[in-house]
Amino acid sequence: MNPLSANTVSVILSSAGLKAVRRNHPWLYSKGIEKINRQGNSGDIAVLYDNKRKFAGIGLLDIHSPIMVRVLHSGKPITLSKEWLSEKISESIVRRASLINDSSTTGYRLVNGENDQLAGIVADIYENTLVIKLDSTCWLPHLDKLTNIFISLVHPERIVLRMSRSVKEFSEIADGTVIFGTKINQPITFTENNIQFYTDPAEGQKTGFFLDQRNNRLIAGKLSKGLNVLNVFAYTGGFSLYAAAGGAKSVASLDISKPALEACGDNFRLNGFRTPHRLICGDAFEEMEKLRKNGEKFGMVIVDPPSFARKQSDVNGAFKAYEKVNRIAVNLIEKGGILAAASCSARVSAEEFFNIVLKVCRASGRKFSELERTGHAIDHTAGFDEGSYLKCIFVRFD
Known part of the structure; x- marks a missing residue:
């Protein structure tokens, strides 16, 4: 077997770096490196050693990232080949x-x-x-x-x-x-659970669609029968289509992106759904407040925002944003209605997020019961702490 690259660098790990590699962490930062034998280029094979020159792991060098080595294997020596x-x-x-x-x-x-x-x-x-x-x-x-x-x-x-x-x-x-x-x-x-979607793999967000929410969409769809559903941060309507397929009385899709909402409408037409469907284009916080002031109520409100904490310094602000958006959402839920609250912020743990949502529920003064908590789907499993980002909670209000 021939190596992926003929170019290799030898990396002596610091004690912190060695610990990370031995616990199978996939990222090696500069602080995890004691010494490297040459400069190297991105894509070079990085062979990782402890301070006694014993093999610890192997990966690929990235000279353009704070993560200097993407670790692909640790333990016994291997050839990193095709x-x-x-x-x-x-x-x-x-x-x-x-x-x-x-x-x-x-x-x-x-x-x-x-x-x-x-x-x-x-x-x-x-x-x-x-x-x-x-x-x-x-x-x-x-x-x-x-x-x-x-x-x-x-x-x-x-x-x-x-x-x-x-x-x-x-x-x-x-x-x-x-x-x-x-x-x-x-x-x-x-198709996703027999629901059809358009996708734009060349220019759409991520790879063209948010595939990670498939299981939560399915749960929401099953809970939507006979309800007026509001989908906040709707993007191209994933949750909205599941609500319609599940027998929702009506669906409202709210997003700040007009093209995303147009795609949402296209997805409804693709499936031939006749469920009354309202598109609301604008800032989620502002539009939800307008709905509240107008006295509108919904049988289910789905809140699936983008990450509020893209870096560590954003975390405190994310806590406040999750609290605010879910507080407004609860005020829009009718008696017997359901809140589906999700987070895709890796820097906000599942425990922290669920505590925020439940704090909002208690502060509402309404009786409620927790229906379900979910995490990652089978094709999005988390193999290390930083890879764990998705969580969702379903709550019913009496």
Whole structure:
């Protein structure tokens, strides 16, 4: 087996770095490095040693990120080869067998980066379109190998390349480029629990859709029968469509993005839903306050905001934002109604988030009962602390 790269760097780990590698943490920062034998380039193989020159792990160097090494393996020595990489990706795909074999769902995540021991790579499938998203420049030199592996294992009609902001500037290929197969010349659709969605893998957020909320959408849909449902931060209407499919009396989708709401309307038409559907374009906090002042009430309010804490200094502000948005939401819920509150902020723990939501519920002075708490779906499992971000709670008010 030939190594992924002929270029290697030798890294002597600090005591902190060694501890991190031994507990299988996928990120190695500069403070975890005692010494490195040469400068190196992104994509070089980084062989990690303890201070006695004993092998500790192996990964890929990223000279453009605070995370200097994406650790791919720790323990006994291995050769970081195309064959090894193919086997790891294959194992990741096999773990999704229940989704792959479910004909009602054709959109899901095949590789979840660090959580599948493949730091810096995400791969999502939408019907026959595979999207590879790179979150580290360490994979740019190995893109051809990655592409060939996915072609061999998945047999997609096309592959679209997406990159995080920190990677785009170092790539010779533009973000959203079809790097294999036929060009995108018509809207791409996929199904999720027999509900159809349009997706834009070349320019949409993430890889084109928020696949991680599939299970929570299903729960919300089952609770929506006969209710007037408000979906806040609706984007292209994931929760809204599940509510309509679940028999909601009416659905209101609120988002600040007009194009996202237009796509939401397109998704309703794609499914042929006749559920009364109102689009509300504007700031979520302001529009919810308007609804409250107008005396509107809903049988279910779904609050699924973007991350309020993108960096550590945002955390206190995030606590306040979660409290505020859910407080307004509770004021919009009718007797017997349901709050579905979600968070995708990794820096806000599940315990912290649930405590905030329950604090708001208690402060309302209303009797309530907790229905369910959820975390990550099978294709978005969290393999390390920083990879755990998604949580949702369902609460019914008497």
